[in-house]
Amino acid sequence: MNSLLDNFLVGVVLLASIGYALYKLGPRNLRRHILTLLKLKSAAAGKVQGACGECDSCGAAAAQPASSDIRIPVAKIGRRD
Amino acid sequence: MDAARSAPLPLIALVGNPNCGKTALFNILTGSRQKVANYAGVTVERKEGSHLTSSGRRIRVLDLPGAYSLDPLTPDEQITTDVLFGRRAGETAPDFVVCVTDATNLRQNLRLVLSLKRLGLPMVVALNMTDMARRKGIVIDADRLASELGVPVVETVGVKTHGVRELIQVLDVTPMPRRCGTTGSWQPLSAADIELDQSEVRRILGVVGGAGLDGVTFSDRLDALVLHPFLGPAILALILFLVFQAVFAWAQWPMDAIKLGVASFGDWLGAALPQSLLRGLLIDGILAGIGSVLVFLPQIIILFFFILILEDSGYLPRAAFLLDRVMGSVGLSGRAFIPLLSSFACAIPGIMATRTIQNPRDRLATIMIAPLMTCSARLPVYALIIGAFIPRRVVWGGLELQGVVLFALYIAGVAGAMAVAFVLKLTTGKSGGLQALMLELPAYHWPNLRNLGIGLWQRVEIFLSRVATIILALMVILWALSTFPAPPPGATGPAIQYSIAGHLGAWLAVLFKPIGFNWQISIALVPGLAAREVAVGALGTVYALSAGNDVSSALTPLIAQSWSLPTALSLLAWYVFAPQCLSTLATVKRETNSWRYPIIMAAYLFALAYLGSWITFRVATALA
Numbered sequence: 001m002n003s004l005l006d007n008f009l010v011g012v013v014l015l016a017s018i019g020y021a022l023y024k025l026g027p028r029n030l031r032r033h034i035l036t037l038l039k040l041k042s043a044a045a046g047k048v049q050g051a052c053g054e055c056d057s058c059g060a061a062a063a064q065p066a067s068s069d070i071r072i073p074v075a076k077i078g079r080r081d
Numbered sequence: 082m083d084a085a086r087s088a089p090l091p092l093i094a095l096v097g098n099p100n101c102g103k104t105a106l107f108n109i110l111t112g113s114r115q116k117v118a119n120y121a122g123v124t125v126e127r128k129e130g131s132h133l134t135s136s137g138r139r140i141r142v143l144d145l146p147g148a149y150s151l152d153p154l155t156p157d158e159q160i161t162t163d164v165l166f167g168r169r170a171g172e173t174a175p176d177f178v179v180c181v182t183d184a185t186n187l188r189q190n191l192r193l194v195l196s197l198k199r200l201g202l203p204m205v206v207a208l209n210m211t212d213m214a215r216r217k218g219i220v221i222d223a224d225r226l227a228s229e230l231g232v233p234v235v236e237t238v239g240v241k242t243h244g245v246r247e248l249i250q251v252l253d254v255t256p257m258p259r260r261c262g263t264t265g266s267w268q269p270l271s272a273a274d275i276e277l278d279q280s281e282v283r284r285i286l287g288v289v290g291g292a293g294l295d296g297v298t299f300s301d302r303l304d305a306l307v308l309h310p311f312l313g314p315a316i317l318a319l320i321l322f323l324v325f326q327a328v329f330a331w332a333q334w335p336m337d338a339i340k341l342g343v344a345s346f347g348d349w350l351g352a353a354l355p356q357s358l359l360r361g362l363l364i365d366g367i368l369a370g371i372g373s374v375l376v377f378l379p380q381i382i383i384l385f386f387f388i389l390i391l392e393d394s395g396y397l398p399r400a401a402f403l404l405d406r407v408m409g410s411v412g413l414s415g416r417a418f419i420p421l422l423s424s425f426a427c428a429i430p431g432i433m434a435t436r437t438i439q440n441p442r443d444r445l446a447t448i449m450i451a452p453l454m455t456c457s458a459r460l461p462v463y464a465l466i467i468g469a470f471i472p473r474r475v476v477w478g479g480l481e482l483q484g485v486v487l488f489a490l491y492i493a494g495v496a497g498a499m500a501v502a503f504v505l506k507l508t509t510g511k512s513g514g515l516q517a518l519m520l521e522l523p524a525y526h527w528p529n530l531r532n533l534g535i536g537l538w539q540r541v542e543i544f545l546s547r548v549a550t551i552i553l554a555l556m557v558i559l560w561a562l563s564t565f566p567a568p569p570p571g572a573t574g575p576a577i578q579y580s581i582a583g584h585l586g587a588w589l590a591v592l593f594k595p596i597g598f599n600w601q602i603s604i605a606l607v608p609g610l611a612a613r614e615v616a617v618g619a620l621g622t623v624y625a626l627s628a629g630n631d632v633s634s635a636l637t638p639l640i641a642q643s644w645s646l647p648t649a650l651s652l653l654a655w656y657v658f659a660p661q662c663l664s665t666l667a668t669v670k671r672e673t674n675s676w677r678y679p680i681i682m683a684a685y686l687f688a689l690a691y692l693g694s695w696i697t698f699r700v701a702t703a704l705a
Contacts, residue, residue, distance in 0.1 A: 002355075002357070003357065003358075006357045006358050006359040007358055009359055010358050010359055010362050013362065013557055014557055014558070014561050016554075017553070017554035017555075017557035017558050018554075018558060020550065020551070020554040021551065021554045021555060021558060021611075024550070024551050024554075025551070025611055025663060
């Protein structure tokens with residue numbers, strides 16, 4: 001019985017770890033799908049996120065949803081329209 | 082009642098020249114903890130928070146990148162003007178503008194105020210840094226300034242909570258009717274318009290004061306030393322050298338304390354749990370992996386302590402000025418210095434900070450070399466290998482040898498970046514000719530202890546949250562890959578050799594054998610692709626399963642026994658160049674809006690890493 005419980009706990013931790021790693025490191029589309037699946041999208045929109053690739057390493061958090069990404073083609077940077 | 086509750090909140094925007102204290106005001110108004118520092122270009126992104134006034138009125142507050150005018154020249158200025166003109170997708174123009182001005186430098190700041198007035202948005206002028214202005218003997222008649230400009234003017238001290246009381250009162254009582262759509266039309270200023278504005282600024286300053294003092298200030302006297310053509314670079318080198326000395330010299334006892342704590346916990350856990358799969362996961366997977374990384378927290382704190390002091394003191398733009406000539410010789414703008422320096426913390430904010438660079442080619446070159454700057458995630462890897470292979474002894478009159486080696490690794494990263502920039506200059510050509518460096522040199526001031534404390538606490542939070550989330554998750558997965566399938570009956574080697582990770586390591590070891598990596602290192606590099614410091618945790622887990630004992634606090638002596646010196650040096654060379662960070666590549670994709678550049682970046686960095694490691698391994702083997 002103890003062995004069964006041990007294996008069950010290890011399985012749960014492993015599944016949670018795989019899910020989290022996919023969520024953090026996978027493509028953004030996958031992340032959105034996971035959020036939608038978990039119905040957490042509205043909560044996540046208000047969360048302060050990393051300002052960037054969201055590695056959580058930079059400390060420069062930006063409180064904005066991912067949809068407001070800056071998309072400036074390199075060739076156009078610095079040019080006046 | 083319901084309609085009032087569901088009505089969109091008024092939106093106010095903090096606008097102003099770079100380094101005038103917008104983000105400090107934003108932090109106080111919203112209770113946020115966005116990064117502030119004493120140089121232009123810290124904020125390169127639109128940030129939003131909310132403020133509840135004393136009368137219960139909630140307003141949305143936007144912090145925008147600094148801008149010198151409403152005719153943008155750089156991507157960060159473009160963001161500011163797009164927001165002000167209501168050109169951002171899904172976002173209307175702000176209902177109200179707080180134009181933040183630096184009271185010590187009104188001559189420059191008032192030009193933007195005049196442009197904003199022309200735009201027609203309701204506005205209040207926050208006369209910020211009035212405490213510093215008074216200390217300099219600059220007295221500004223705020224009431225007179227208000228009547229000259231025709232808008233309310235309030236004095237503020239953005240780094241102190243009570244310094245913005247008056248501004249909060251103004252925001253509380255000012256009506257802010259919701260606006261729809263875009264702001265009024267804006268025509269780029271002609272040279273004649275600019276001259277007119279400058280005349281108007283001179284006239285206003287003549288009336289209200291604030292023209293500044295012409296005498297020599299403390300900053301001027303210090304700059305005579307710090308910006309000296311010979312003394313300046315020597316001082317810069319000395320400062321950086323001392324930082325890396327301190328990283329090793331000061332961190333020893335807290336690192337020993339963490340090691341002892343982890344080892345004691347491991348012993349207790351080992352004694353408390355019977356032999357089982359769960360015990361293996363907790364001790365060989367989680368504790369060995371996490372403990373190996375956690376021990377480097379003191380060194381990261383010490384490194385950031387110095388980085389934050391340099392940022393807050395106003396020294397960084399001086400360093401950019403000193404290095405302009407060197408950077409120009411390899412085709413980089415002096416303006417690239419601050420993004421590259423930010424990359425010492427993490428390449429991602431560094432890459433984002435390139436938005437302050439005007440020339441597209443310069444910006445791209447800076448983005449491409451930013452990952453070569455030694456980010457803090459490399460520190461655990463470097464510290465682990467240096468601790469294992471470089472003796473802890475004092476050389477050359479009191480210098481720590483380990484600190485000298487760490488400094489050399491940082492220099493190697495910088496030298497690699499300069500070499501790549503030079504190759505880019507030769508292959509792509511420098512378009513637009515030489516661009517002079519135009520950079521504001523802010524007044525020096527003592528670092529704000531509150532900012533320093535918050536900055537350090539944020540680093541601790543970031544490090545611990547990474548350890549407790551993504552590193553933990555990857556350690557659990559690596560443990561599973563290193564444990565299953567179980568070895569066949571009668572197997573003689575360590576169980577990990579028969580596992581999925583063991584087979585993967587054996588396959589990768591063929592690829593990495595020419596550069597001296599064994600199968601354990603080869604395995605650790607795979608999860609290390611997610612983030613560099615994960616490799617240290619991965620080595621902890623892999624060696625725990627190979628050696629069959631708890632290595633959470635003893636990884637350093639274990640690798641010292643099992644690796645040769647050429648292998649260790651080769652791994653250091655690998656980490657100087659290898660792009661072991663998926664988030665950096667994702668950020669490059671986002672900033673360049675193309676997969677082309679991250680792919681080129683990953684390819685050239687891996688090629689450099691392999692070549693650098695191969696040369697290092699061969700030379701070290703020959704010398705050994």
